[in-house]
Amino acid sequence: MSADPIIYCLEKLTDYRQFERLSSDLMAGIGYPDIEPIGGSSDGGRDAIHVSRADDSLTIFAYSVRSDWKKKLKEDCDRIVEEGHDPQHMVFVCTARLTAFERDKAIANTENTYGWILKLYEIERIRVLLSGNLRHLLAVHPSIFSPPWFPSKGGLSIAECRDTIVIEHLETDHFLATWLSKKLSIAGYKTWCYGISPMAGESKDDTLAVLLEQRAIQFLPVVCSELFAEPECLGRIGAAARKDNFVIPCWSEDLRSLDIKSSIIDLEPASFFGSWSDGLTKVIEQLKARNIPKDLDSERGKFIALSSYIPEPLTRPVSERIKVTSIGSSLQFSYKWVGGSI
Known part of the structure; x- marks a missing residue:
């Protein structure tokens, strides 16, 4: 050898x-x-x-x-x-x-x-x-220079090559994050999304830290109110935000009324809580303004998006869809729509 x-x-x-x-x-x-x-x-x-x-x-x-x-x-x-x-x-x-x-x-x-x-x-x-x-x-060329000689994290080689848009999210925003990843792939951008990447046996925090250092050309954290209870996520996003024109926060809910002091809130977001399509448009406009190159042609982008497609269940977990508000002679429910218009 x-x-x-x-x-x-x-x-x-x-x-x-x-x-x-x-x-x-x-x-x-x-x-x-x-x-x-x-x-x-x-x-x-x-x-x-x-x-x-x-x-x-x-x-x-x-x-x-x-x-x-x-x-x-x-x-x-x-x-x-x-x-x-x-x-x-x-x-x-x-x-x-x-x-x-x-x-x-x-x-x-x-x-x-x-x-x-x-x-x-x-x-x-x-x-x-x-x-x-x-x-x-x-x-x-990971099929040539492959593990164990060239290690990978989350399915990506960690040889330095800043060509990938990295998307991080909490589990509650899984559907939005994977949708965003596929839409950006179709638009021609190379993406990595936590929710659809091979992570078995890996630490999420360690993997994201390495990918942000070695592979990320842009960082798109999907931000919701629950994220501010996650110190690891906050620290990672805050550190990334210190780099000029590196982070585009994607708000899955309106955070303007929250009394939170954070560098993440200070960054201009792409808002998805009203319309996913409007949020996607804002992200793509920002990528163009920052001269982020497209790595894929249209057909290749569609192929990758379809290849990474994971059919979603017809019913959502009870904790995400329905909350019982009272029990009497009949049940009363309150419903929470977890996305905007698509």
Whole structure:
């Protein structure tokens, strides 16, 4: 086993499609911002292409998890010629280990045979990129860099990558919080919600503390009157509120009449107690104003929202829906609607 966890995970990698995605993300981060992934069985030897804005030069990318990388490189080059493509540059990314002699020979052979300038990124060079400025990609590709070598909390890798909107709530606001999470996913934002995340065997407070430190780009606590009796929640939200433009409190009930002194109350809220739709609109407006990037396209967002869907019971717990106010010749009830208009 390799002593380096990045090397170990790359050496054990067999999912070619995941490696394609990782490789294209790496290339986008080191000078190919307009890279266009192609891939598939009819890619013509091209896993991705890039056309330079400066001189319109074409770069073709080929990726490989095979140990016989020399054979794969030649096959891809021959296929590119056969398909009539005319690149000026070729980039070959692989999980093999190359000696300096092998690297120099491959570069010279490619230029002499095909007339292209070849750049090689082998496993050690990939490790250097993922250990440096592109370390956030470790969290973006959890199927490659997985536990126990790369720990996770609440189903998220805890490698530093601030790309997720974290939603915290009490049990009484479960329905609102999960609805909000799914709506934001459909809108294109990457979310993590306590109520629908895998938390078995984990401490809620520990998990949220780590995710807010390592993964959160925004923090959306769903705030109700009961929350002010939870010192751990109050402390966490108060600490987060000290960061500029980091917290958007989502009020599930009107707290303006409460005699409470708290930094949470001082923050301008997104109000959901009148209308969930109005609250969602306020949240999205604030995310846009803070330039929070969307991580998902529309179809991907819908897929994630549907995948995380948990059918809710047709009847709610008695403690949340009905309170018996008196018992006489007949029962009298008072009902509490727990949401606004949707």
